[in-house]
Amino acid sequence: MKITIFSLSLFWFFFGIGSTEEKRLLLNDPQQMQSEIHALQQEVEHFRVLAAEFQAQKQEMADLKQRFELLESSSKKYGSIYTRWGKHSCPKLNGTELVYEGTAGGSHYSEKGNGANTLCLPHDPELLPDHFPLSSNPLTSFGFGHIYGGEYEFSLKNMALNDDVPCAVCHVKMATSSMMIPAKQSCPTRWIKQYSGILTSNYYSYSKLEYLCVDEDPDFIERSRQDENGRLFYPVRGVCGSLSCPPYKNESMLSCVVCTM
Structure with missing residues (x-):
């Protein structure tokens, strides 16, 4: 009974625009139901692929940010x-x-x-003290x-x-x-x-x-x-x-x- 109610709710959501007779026809058509279920499975798989690609791009962005921060830090030395x-x-x-x-x-x-x-x-300026010990050439005056x-x-x-x-x-x-x-x-x-x-x-x-x-x-x-x-x-x-x-x-x-x- 639970499966029947779930199936009716699911198809009502996707096919609620058509007439009552059309809905009955779809529910009583096993091939049509199988086709719709297969289409839903494909949609779910497509979203899984998109989610995986998004995670990969997110990781790539994090890696690029880390590399940029390292380069920026290194550039201060050069x-x-x-x-x-x-x-x-x-x-x-x-x-x-x-x-x-x-x-x-x-x-x-x-x-x-x-x-x-x-x-x-x-x-x-950081000046030398007046008593800084300088030595001069003893043969010449200090210049x-x-x-x-x-x-x-x-x-x-x-x-x-x-x-x-x-x-x-x-x-x-x-x-x-x-x-x-x-x-x-x-x-x-x-x-x-x-x-x-x-x-x-x-x-x-x-x-x-x-x-x-x-x-x-x-x-x-x-x-x-x-x-x-x-x-x-x-x-x-x-x-x-x-x-x-x-x-x-x-x-x-x-x-x-x-x-x-």
């Missing part, structure tokens, strides 16, 4: 470093993060010694090198002449190389642009210093705008001759761009 001159911060790009910010420092524009490169000096802060020797947007030059050291997690390209504002194919700007150097008649790319929207360090000199940043102009014109133009200022891959 990557590429560059300095963004003229800014307090790094570009707002995916995978680029600030290591530290500071102020540009280097050799005085008129001194022949010291270091030739420019440094990004942190705002929170030192010097490092000075950097100043702009031009004005642009919110920055003015003699403002101190900030800098930011940036880490690009998903990169292995970085480069500065002079006289360009865009990067080669497959390279990512970090920032573009103005090519700078020391004044042409002063001591040699490296060429650096200052951001096209430069910041400045909040302080007095006194002319204290130090490591000076001048815009660079091209000079025709051994430098082909065109494509270069005589006395035109040069751009620059920093790219990573």
Whole structure:
């Protein structure tokens, strides 16, 4: 009796739209019933297959998430470093993060010694104590090198002449190389642009210093705008001759761009 009631309920659910005579015909037709039962079994098996596929995809997604987390964790140990001159911060790009910010420092524009490169000096230095035990050559006087802060020797947007030059050291997690390209504002194919700007150097008649790319929207360090000199940043102009014109133009200022891959 239970089986008959169950069968009637089941077929009423699936075939409740037809007439009473049609229902009786279906219930009294063993072949039709067998066909419908077989169809239901196929549907159930189909849903079982879908459920298994769903579980497999769910597991695959979990595996991919785990692999991504491992790669993200590993990427923090690698990557590429560059300095963004003229800014307090790094570009707002995916995978680029600030290591530290500071102020540009280097050799005085008129001194022949010291270091030739420019440094990004942190705002929170950990200085050596005054009594640090240094030894000197007994045959010569004890000497030192010097490092000075950097100043702009031009004005642009919110920055003015003699403002101190900030800098930011940036880490690009998903990169292995970085480069500065002079006289360009865009990067080669497959390279990512970090920032573009103005090519700078020391004044042409002063001591040699490296060429650096200052951001096209430069910041400045909040302080007095006194002319204290130090490591000076001048815009660079091209000079025709051994430098082909065109494509270069005589006395035109040069751009620059920093790219990573």
